[in-house]
Amino acid sequence: MPVLERETFASRLLTWYDQHGRHDLPWQQDRTPYRVWVSEIMLQQTQVTTVIPYFERFMARFPDVASLAEASQDEVLHLWTGLGYYARGRNLHKAAQVVMAEHDGRFPVDSLEAMAQLPGIGRSTAGAIIAQSTGQRAVILDGNVKRVLTRLQAVEGWPGRPAVERELWQLAEHYTPHDRVVDFTQAMMDLGATLCRRGQPDCPRCPFHDVCLAHASGEQRRFPESKPKKTTPLRTTRMLLLRDAGGRVLLELRPSTGLWGGLWSLPQFDNDQDLGRWLDEHAPAAERGTPQTSFTHVFSHFRLEITPVPASVEHMDSVSEGWRWYDPQTPDSVGLAAPVKKLLQTLSPFTLSPPAGP
Missing domain, CATH: 1.10.340.30 (Hypothetical protein; domain 2)
Known part of the structure; x- marks a missing residue:
């Protein structure tokens, strides 16, 4: 009553x-x-x-x-x-x-x-x-x-x-x-x-x-009573930080539904092997760096452990639809996943070192 x-x-x-x-x-x-x-x-x-x-x-x-x-x-x-x-x-x-x-x-x-x-x-x-x-x-x-x-x-x-x-x-x-x-x-x-x-x-x-x-x-x-607790699962991903000679970063458009749907993100991979195979296919001349320190991004129903993996490449063949080069120093007006935006903001300008002389 x-x-x-x-x-x-x-x-x-x-x-x-x-x-x-x-x-x-x-x-x-x-x-x-x-x-x-x-x-x-x-x-x-x-x-x-x-x-x-x-x-x-x-x-x-x-x-x-x-x-x-x-x-x-x-x-x-x-x-x-x-x-x-x-x-x-x-x-x-x-x-x-x-x-x-x-x-x-x-x-x-x-x-x-x-x-x-x-x-x-x-x-x-x-x-x-x-x-x-x-x-x-x-x-x-x-x-x-x-x-x-x-x-x-x-x-x-x-x-x-x-x-x-x-x-x-x-x-x-x-x-x-x-x-x-x-x-x-x-x-x-x-x-x-x-x-x-x-x-x-x-x-x-x-x-x-x-x-x-x-x-x-x-x-x-x-009051109100809490939702019955469940163990929050932990997922892991590798995010590829691939930069070209001008310091631009390669981004991919996420599917319209699901995690970060419709946003631009760094290419994601379940493991190092998948990341390596992608580089071998799309950027075979790329040089991989040492993986950066992992960090955790918390969602409402799971936690995502992200490991950024830096790499650099002089050039790539034309980037297909759903991919773009992004300049962190002059950012485009595009939707970015929050941890990706945070990562991009930490990047300093750079250009690839010229080849060593004879």
């Missing part, structure tokens, strides 16, 4: 929000479905402070859905580089093209179902876009809202389980008012982000501390 009636809950929350909520975020200015949509996608699993500069650069380059739809995926992912979860950027680009092709350039904010069918937009994100950009009543259930409701009602079980998620949707539906929906949805997200935090909830300042069931039992840190 909900601990409060809808009107009481909304009144308490909005009173707190009017005094303590966030009112000056970039996407709160000139609210349009497009701007709200971009911000909501960027904010998925990413903190506000990280998103703000990316959002502002994105809006400067793509001020509307038409300009985003017309852009190349390379340029979109270039502006996304560093935000992680690159499928979000690819889906953003695809959704913009769908909006232009199938909805005459207008987001279908009059239909939750139509919004949720756009690439990368689920039920909660669709609700947030509709509520935030139009003021229509729409229910949201992002990570922050799940945490607030789970603690408020002491909801047992991992929120990712279907039965638990259904219960949370019912609670979210119960508490969402018909008035001031723009402020209410923002307030729910703000409450979870600033007070009802994951590790250190600030219960004394919460407008619901006197009715929160988790707080009453002293178990607020137990």
